[in-house]
Amino acid sequence: MSYVIALAGNPNCGKTTLFNELTGSKQHVGNWPGVTVDKKEGTYKKNKEISILDLPGTYSLSPYSAEEIIARDYIVKEKPDAVINIVDATSIERNLYLTLQIAETEIPMIVALNMMDEVAQRGDSIDYNKLSKSLGVPVVPITARSGKGLNELMEVAATVVKNKTVNKPIDVFDENIKNAVQEVKAVLKEEREEDKDWKALKIVEGDEIITATLSDSQKSVIEGIIKEAEKAADGDTEAKIADLRYQFIAKLVKQAVKKANKGYSETRSDKLDKILTNRILALPIFAVVMYILFACTFSENFLFIPGLPSPGIWLAGLVETAWGTLSGALEGFLVGAGASDWLLGLVIGGIMDGIGAVAGFLPLVLVLFLLLSFLEDSGYMARIAFVMDRIFRRFGLSGRSFIPLLMGFGCSVPALMASRTLESDKDRKITMMITPFMSCGAKLPIYAMFAVTLFADQNQTMIVFSIYMLGLIVAILSSFILNKFVFNGEASNFIMELPQYRLPTIKSVLIHAWEKVKGFAIKAGTIIFGSTILIWLLSNFNFGGMCDMEESFLASIGNAIKIIFAPLGFADWRASVGVVTGWIAKENIVATFGQLYAGINDEAAIEAISAGEQALPQISNVFTNVSAYSYMAFNLLCMPCFAAVGAIRREMGSIKWTLRAVGFQMLVAYIVALIINVVGNIIF
Amino acid sequence: MKEMALAMVGIGETRVISNFRGKEEMKRHLQDLGFVKGELVKVVGENASGMILLVKGVKIALNRGLASQIIVE
Numbered sequence: 161m162s163y164v165i166a167l168a169g170n171p172n173c174g175k176t177t178l179f180n181e182l183t184g185s186k187q188h189v190g191n192w193p194g195v196t197v198d199k200k201e202g203t204y205k206k207n208k209e210i211s212i213l214d215l216p217g218t219y220s221l222s223p224y225s226a227e228e229i230i231a232r233d234y235i236v237k238e239k240p241d242a243v244i245n246i247v248d249a250t251s252i253e254r255n256l257y258l259t260l261q262i263a264e265t266e267i268p269m270i271v272a273l274n275m276m277d278e279v280a281q282r283g284d285s286i287d288y289n290k291l292s293k294s295l296g297v298p299v300v301p302i303t304a305r306s307g308k309g310l311n312e313l314m315e316v317a318a319t320v321v322k323n324k325t326v327n328k329p330i331d332v333f334d335e336n337i338k339n340a341v342q343e344v345k346a347v348l349k350e351e352r353e354e355d356k357d358w359k360a361l362k363i364v365e366g367d368e369i370i371t372a373t374l375s376d377s378q379k380s381v382i383e384g385i386i387k388e389a390e391k392a393a394d395g396d397t398e399a400k401i402a403d404l405r406y407q408f409i410a411k412l413v414k415q416a417v418k419k420a421n422k423g424y425s426e427t428r429s430d431k432l433d434k435i436l437t438n439r440i441l442a443l444p445i446f447a448v449v450m451y452i453l454f455a456c457t458f459s460e461n462f463l464f465i466p467g468l469p470s471p472g473i474w475l476a477g478l479v480e481t482a483w484g485t486l487s488g489a490l491e492g493f494l495v496g497a498g499a500s501d502w503l504l505g506l507v508i509g510g511i512m513d514g515i516g517a518v519a520g521f522l523p524l525v526l527v528l529f530l531l532l533s534f535l536e537d538s539g540y541m542a543r544i545a546f547v548m549d550r551i552f553r554r555f556g557l558s559g560r561s562f563i564p565l566l567m568g569f570g571c572s573v574p575a576l577m578a579s580r581t582l583e584s585d586k587d588r589k590i591t592m593m594i595t596p597f598m599s600c601g602a603k604l605p606i607y608a609m610f611a612v613t614l615f616a617d618q619n620q621t622m623i624v625f626s627i628y629m630l631g632l633i634v635a636i637l638s639s640f641i642l643n644k645f646v647f648n649g650e651a652s653n654f655i656m657e658l659p660q661y662r663l664p665t666i667k668s669v670l671i672h673a674w675e676k677v678k679g680f681a682i683k684a685g686t687i688i689f690g691s692t693i694l695i696w697l698l699s700n701f702n703f704g705g706m707c708d709m710e711e712s713f714l715a716s717i718g719n720a721i722k723i724i725f726a727p728l729g730f731a732d733w734r735a736s737v738g739v740v741t742g743w744i745a746k747e748n749i750v751a752t753f754g755q756l757y758a759g760i761n762d763e764a765a766i767e768a769i770s771a772g773e774q775a776l777p778q779i780s781n782v783f784t785n786v787s788a789y790s791y792m793a794f795n796l797l798c799m800p801c802f803a804a805v806g807a808i809r810r811e812m813g814s815i816k817w818t819l820r821a822v823g824f825q826m827l828v829a830y831i832v833a834l835i836i837n838v839v840g841n842i843i844f
Numbered sequence: 845m846k847e848m849a850l851a852m853v854g855i856g857e858t859r860v861i862s863n864f865r866g867k868e869e870m871k872r873h874l875q876d877l878g879f880v881k882g883e884l885v886k887v888v889g890e891n892a893s894g895m896i897l898l899v900k901g902v903k904i905a906l907n908r909g910l911a912s913q914i915i916v917e
Contacts, residue, residue, distance in 0.1 A: 220876035224869065254878045254900045402875040406883070430888070433903070439891040546905040550893040553907070559893070653870060653910040657877070658896060658903040 162209040163321050168231055168262060169246035170255050171217030172539075172659035174274045176200075178246055178304040179214040180671050182314070189675050192216075192230050204314065213240065219254075221261040223369050226585070235265050236358065241321045242268040244313070246304075249273045249286060250660070252417060256409045263295060263327050264361055266354035268320045270298045272313050277303045283420030290416040296327035305665055329357065332408045337401060340364045340389035347381050364389060366398045429539075429660040436540070437658075442547045449540070450566055457528045458570030458601060475523030483519055487512045502706045509700065514692035517745065518685040521573045521803055526677050528567065528574040532581075533672035537664030541581065542656055549654045555636050556643030558582060558654065561591040565635065568598030569628075572804040573684070576811055577676060583656075586647045590639055592808055593821045596800035597635040597828075599628045602746040606795055608772030609750050610788045614780055620772075623789075631796050634832060642824075684806025691802040695744050699737075709755060714740060728794060728830070729787030729837040739794070745801050753779060786840035790833040798829035850885065851895070851912035858886040859916035866913035874914070877904055885916065 169175040179187070183202030190199045197216050204210035215234060216227035223229050235243060245262050247255040252273075262269055271291070279286060292299040298316045302309035319325075333341075344360040362370040363382060374382065386397060393400035435441055455462060457472040469477060491508050499507075535541045541560075548559030560582045567575035575595050582588040607627055611620040699714040700706055709715060717740070718733035725731050725739075734756040741748040750770045754760035757778040760769075768774035783791065799805065799822045809818040853859055861883045864871045878900040879885070889896035894907040 222872050224873045251902045254902050403880050406880050437889055437891055442891055546893050654907040655910060656905050658905050
């Protein structure tokens, strides 16, 4: 018999750990329709008949956030065969609030009392039988981290499913509320008794979503009932219901939980928080953590040792070399087999380079997400969000936006994917739209080329630095503007649980990072691969067949669109082609310029120009200082490379929003470059 | 005891929640997190971003603006 069990629980209750333990590697991560909330499904590793669904972490079933609406709609409408409610036994009082609400839906349920190892460490004890009796559902103690109690939990779950055990309604409320619920129930028309019970309670609670489904005649009757009930509940039935739930829980906990230490004693977490969220120390410590994160992923001078690559860069280099070798071998083979030019070009220049572009990013994504999921699972990420909130609130963002923005200086792809940790949809969208404005590593060769060639007499470091600053300033201004005029958002309040610090398990960190890599390779990979091949075709063909880039479709396109760039100061077809090849990878602009302006096809020479060791004097005939700066700014801000667009597509979960983001970036790039060109020509 | 905003409470002090002066939606979320009338709340930390509170044995961080909407006595 196959059936579905849903996992429900508070954020940080160990739900994901339990899910990983139960499903092992047999899991699939998707999105709930219409929202960027992970939908994780898997099968129980010891019985393939059992599907397990990980509901988003929620504090209650009231409709406050997208997560809560998803969880409750799933439980009430989809009706899984059973719900396992995971309760963090170390903060049992708060966790049982959700338990009562799930019980109110009258779905077959089991309570898994998690973190029992920590309870034992404190010397506390919990009377499960007492809890089970009072809640009317089975209660199983577990420690998800070590896998203890999981077999028993699943056995109990199987029994509950088989017998369709539904708890008896728990006697939580007072006469006034109970009467109101009964009266409302009489007005409802649902078929199933348990649906009526739940709906009636929600209506008395003042739930807008449920109330909106009523007919006008129902509404008018119910309004009267609620008015009557409110009189006896100090004017607020909702607060009364919450209060009665908590009272019930407090009484239950008092009976069932024995604490070794009566008062609240300072834990290791508290001591750590005194340092890590300290008024003065928090920011410096955070800066060090961020530096380590950045250095491990992107640094080419790791641990301040010149030339020593970081794990991320080292791995990326390894993948690139391996891919290059494979590509070379394949090329040799094809040449030997007498393959035609166009086939050789398609396989090597198109397909192999296309896959290589995707593969090259995987190590960076992997390393960054290993570190990020360590921070997330340890509990430090919540503190970061809180500590940075003050600063980012001024720009209309939340503290968590800091991580994607900082990572953007390394590479937009993992940076954009890091935006997933942002809770508010608005913050996530704005952050994704502005993250590519942070000048990534691949854009530096463009600046190096112009700086050495056109700004030879000036302070070149300052020129390059000013471009980085420009990106930062534009990002901040964009955030202001998007927040005010597009999202119409008021500064939202910050409220977040700070979970206890816990050492993450290697398994959960690995699973998290692997999911990210896989998601990127599949979702973003198709966009990157497809567009790389498209640009390759455009730059190597015209109607007569294969040709040099100078005569290709891309050159014709460059000639056709160069007029658009006239106001920006670079109405040159070669510069226009550069913008387009830059979308494959921004550093390609240098190779394109080398080829089109100077006929350089030699890789070593291109590398020297990219590193700023050699000038490309031919471009000084076309570019002035002002138009060169305008060109740099345009390429900094305009649509990022296809890999980043793929990441935006994956994280936005919507093509419409991906196009909006790219459109916004194009518009900003054009306006800024225009201002630079116009103002620059007036001053200089 | 005299009513005051939670934002005014000093570090290490414990108060009783008596009211909330903000949006209905936020009030509901606060309830879900354990902020109900009559509940004890202890201020365990503060910094430039806001305060860290202890409610029902769980640490909750919030900004000062929100803390000033919660009335305690």
